[in-house]
Amino acid sequence: MHIYPLRKLFYVVVLFLISTISFGQIGSGNVGVGTSSPDLSAILDIVSADKGMLIPRVELTGLTDNTTITHGNKISLLVYNTRYSSDITPGFYYWNGQRWSKIAEGNVSIYSGTGSPDLNNPKFPTEGDFYIELPSGNLHYFDGEGWSAKMGLSNDSGNLLTMGTDGRYYLNPQLIQSAISVQNGISKNVDNKIELGGQLIKPTTINTTQSNTLAITGLQNGDIHQNEMLAIQPSTGVLSKINISSLISVNEAMQIGEEGQTLFETPDTIIDIKKVQVYRNGVRISATYFNANTIKLEEGVSCYAGDEIRIVQYN
Numbered sequence: 001m002h003i004y005p006l007r008k009l010f011y012v013v014v015l016f017l018i019s020t021i022s023f024g025q026i027g028s029g030n031v032g033v034g035t036s037s038p039d040l041s042a043i044l045d046i047v048s049a050d051k052g053m054l055i056p057r058v059e060l061t062g063l064t065d066n067t068t069i070t071h072g073n074k075i076s077l078l079v080y081n082t083r084y085s086s087d088i089t090p091g092f093y094y095w096n097g098q099r100w101s102k103i104a105e106g107n108v109s110i111y112s113g114t115g116s117p118d119l120n121n122p123k124f125p126t127e128g129d130f131y132i133e134l135p136s137g138n139l140h141y142f143d144g145e146g147w148s149a150k151m152g153l154s155n156d157s158g159n160l161l162t163m164g165t166d167g168r169y170y171l172n173p174q175l176i177q178s179a180i181s182v183q184n185g186i187s188k189n190v191d192n193k194i195e196l197g198g199q200l201i202k203p204t205t206i207n208t209t210q211s212n213t214l215a216i217t218g219l220q221n222g223d224i225h226q227n228e229m230l231a232i233q234p235s236t237g238v239l240s241k242i243n244i245s246s247l248i249s250v251n252e253a254m255q256i257g258e259e260g261q262t263l264f265e266t267p268d269t270i271i272d273i274k275k276v277q278v279y280r281n282g283v284r285i286s287a288t289y290f291n292a293n294t295i296k297l298e299e300g301v302s303c304y305a306g307d308e309i310r311i312v313q314y315n
Helices: 007-022 173-179
Strands: 031-033 044-046 078-081 089-093 100-102 111-113 130-134 136-139 159-164 170-173 186-188 194-196 228-232 239-244 248-255 263-265 276-280 283-285 287-291 292-298 306-312
Touching: 089 306, 276 292
Parallel strands: 031 044, 111 130
Antiparallel strands: 078 089, 089 100, 130 136, 159 170, 186 194, 228 239, 248 306, 263 292, 276 283, 276 306, 287 292
């Protein structure tokens, strides 16, 4: 056994403390455990590859326990509770200034049962859990201290969220359909089904491409004397209707023939001889092009004095 002089023992203790502090703290106010260079953003930086950090384990008596911790609870104080009680279960808790709040795992539980929930049913709920009261369907929420009053959900037929006979909640399809409004070429029938058809309330464009075309099939046959034609404005694609009669211009001329006459003037300049029809005394006869404003009766045909020649010209 070695007996050191008191002065030597003092030096040994001082050197030990200096080496410990040098390893555990770098810089001003930054403490490192297991590292000689703690991160400057942390007041305490603990580094270990094979060890964890043990948070103090205490037995809290309840969520409002302010006597177990010596010298009182400070806001953000962190402990691990090891005790089961009426309103608390084992786990990490921090003091929020009024009560102990559990650090949840992120899972929300949904319970159900006959009647309202209480401290014993269900057991050990955590903050954020829900409870469905049967058969009323009322919903309760656990705020960490107790169950809230019913939140107003019910199985009334007029609710958007309604409960079925199996106890599950469903969105009321009739209420959703009745709340949907349609406009601009879309309508809703008496069965709340949405259909194509209705008044446009703003300029509307349907974009097509070479591959995504627009087609309408099953059209009925029309009457050229009664129907109108569909027209497209080239630069805008805007649709409009045109009366067919405006596309077909007809001019007529009635002349009285003289003996042996074969040449007659037309009402307009001849663009296409096929669009000129000639009638002699009501009977259609052939004619040929003579010049821009004159036709000639067919070969071998000439007028007698007083013949009626009617020329019909389409443009």
